[in-house]
Amino acid sequence: MAQISLTFPDGNARQYDAGVTPAAVAADISSSLAKKAISATVDGAHWDMQWPIDADAQIAINTMKDEEPALELVRHDLAHIMARAVQELWPDVQVTIGPVIKDGWYYDFDRKESFTPEDLATIEKKMKEIINKREPVRTEIWEREKAIQFYKDKGEPYKVELIEAIPGDEPLRMYWHGDWQDLCRGPHLQHTGQVPADAFKLMSIAGAYWRGDSDRAMLQRIYGTAFTNKEGLKEHMHRLEEAAKRDHRKLGREMDLYHMQEEAPGQVFWHPNGWTIYTELQDYMRRRQRAGGYVEVNTPQVVNRKLWEASGHWESYQENMFIVEVDEEHAREKTINALKPMNCPCHVQVFNQGLKSYRELPLRMAEFGSCNRYEPSGALHGIMRVRGFTQDDGHIFCTEDQIEDETKIFIEFLSEIYAELGFTNWAIKLSTRPEKRIGSDEVWDKLETALGNACKAAGYDYDIQEGEGAFYGPKLEFVLTDAIGRDWQCGTLQVDSNIPERLDATYVGQDGSKHTPFMLHRATLGSFERFIGILIEEHAGKLPFWLAPRQVVVATIVSDGDDYAHEVVTALKAAGVRAELDIRNEKINYKVREHSLGKVPVILAIGAREVEERTVSVRRLGENRTAVTSLDEIVSEMKIAATPPDQL
RNA sequence: GCUGCGGUAGCUCAGUGGUAGAGCGCGUCAUUGGUAAUGACGAGGUCGGGAGUUCAAUUCUCCCUCGCAGCACCA
Helix, strand or coil: EEEEEEEEECCCEEEECCCCCCHHHHHHHCCHHHHHHEEEECEEEEEEECCCCCEEEEEEECCCCHHHHHHHHHHHHHHHHHHHHHHHHHHCCEEEEEECCCCEEEEEECCCCCCCCCHHHHHHHHHCCCCCCCCEEEEEEECCCHHHHHHHHHHCHHHHHHHHHCCCCEEEEEEEEECEEEEEECCCCEEEHCCCCCCCEEEEEEEEHHHHHCCCEEEEEEEEEEEECCCHHHHHHHHHHHHHHHCHHHHHHHHHCCCCCCCCCCCEEEEEHHHHHHHHHHHHHHHHHHCCCEECCCCCCCCEEEHHHHHCHHHHCCCHHHEEECCCCCCCCEEEECCHHHHHHHHHHHHHHCCCHHEEEEEEEEEEEEEECCCCHHHHHHCCCCCCCEEEEEEEEEHHHHHHHHHHHHHHHHHHHHHHHCCCCEEEEEEECCCCCCCCCCHHHHHHHHHHHHHHHHHHEEEECCCCCCCCCCEEEEEEEEECCEEEEEEEEEECCCCHHHHCCCCCCCCEEEECEEEEEEEEEHHHHHHHHHHHHCCCCCCCHHCCCCCEEEEEEEEEHHHHHHHHHHHHHHCCCCCECCCCCCHHHHHHHHHHCCCEEEEEEHHHHHHHHCCCEEEECCCCCCEEEEHHHHHHHHHHHHHHHHHH
């Protein structure tokens, strides 16, 4: 038999017969390693202890101490163990797929009756029994036909469909956890007892479509979370609790920012505090856009269907549009209109007024454009996904040659703004050509390359989302993350020549003839609603001072300080600071607690001493010490703090 | 939109086939206090909406609506 050489991480190599398994290699090293081993890494690939190695390779034997492979295996084995537990408890349940995801795994089942939260505890108990049996995990490679026949006989049509969807005639890998079998690429642990029985938890039950297709069966998905030890699980549960406290829906109520109600689902009633954040942000963006060479416009809310027919929205976006009909009863003629779901067609109307020259390009047109979209009810989420919102929208009319530069300029514009708003972690995703699209591959090549180059030129990496672009062009998404790790697209930039063409936008080129411009749809914040939601969660309600709706509360300790407190508030207000007076007949402890919970960044306490010395006792949110400062000093300090970053 | 769960006082929640309860908040009074809850008293709810079953429905059933989690969607 041929010999192969396996090189270990320490650089030493050993010779083995070809086809040796990591299990044998581990046993060769030591019996304790053979026991502890969970998998191997062979030339960078995650390798099951049972898989043969046929050629020279770099090898590392993994144990539970190797966090990355350990988590992967624990979660993956738990997916199988959970499916086995479910089928042992309810033999009529059909199994489908169960992948590892962030923090855990899920498995999708088909069962007539619904799983209940009580069932989760039952399943967990059964899973622990399976783990305690320490049954071996075994794998075999099967011919396709055999696998299909096996699952047909077993009455598992989902598995048959999965196999049929695997391309080619490649043999299929089967895994057994004890007697329970599943189709699986692997790798897996050596036996079920290697799964820590106290480091996992079943989290929730939800519906999920088979193969992600809403036309197909709705399955029941059970989510689980798992770590390599009990502490890991505990920490994770703690993180979830902490994240829940940052939820903008909770903070929005506590900080009295906004509310929503049944009569206007998916639309925001902004309260004074929330609207302060909104207008402060809008003022900031307006100054930023002016400085960035944009002209600001404003366009109608209610627009006749003719324009939507021309733009193509009537055909392809109608189910998401609020249709407004005006009938003869109270108007001279019957018209059908729609609330604008986006601003681009209106911006083209502005562009189309008068003849444009290539000398005017790129033309950067911005609007704080209020849009209404009839979003599916299940998609609504606080102020992050709503039916009525205002975009910090903009369209850059330009030539093809200008796309890359304009994109780079935009990315730089956006990144400065995100930094000033306190975001350090955000990502760019480049969505490329979808299957259904218009335009030639040459044009798509150019446009995708232009966007990618612009990112690199601006100094940013990006992830590619294959096939996720719009039918008319590729796009960049600028993604921020909320408190519990959900991603939200905020900024965007999309390349489009379709709408300009459909709506007859032209410019006169250097050659004297008319050309269709490209249009870059772009938004920095995305929508004020979503962005403010993210902003609240990112800062856990403790917004940067200049954005804080309530910046300073001047709180008296004794009523003898009332007059002076008035004076302090007046001075702060005159300096442009949002200051409030709290001379209620309450103890200072009470006032401090209340305003701290309300996330007021600065509390100025005033007692007899401060009145006497014309000072204030300064307490900042998140600190429990105080400092005495003179009135003049605090006013000028607060004035600077309240100045937006672009005006410093 | 789909699956599951939920809607009781301003908020957080308990509860019941015989028209409801707590804590916080709110109001009144007393208290003038040094940095995360002073005390006493009081007001406040057609139990999300509609229909049905019942002598009787907040409670059981159905429909609608809104919300939550996930899926699908997201120009």
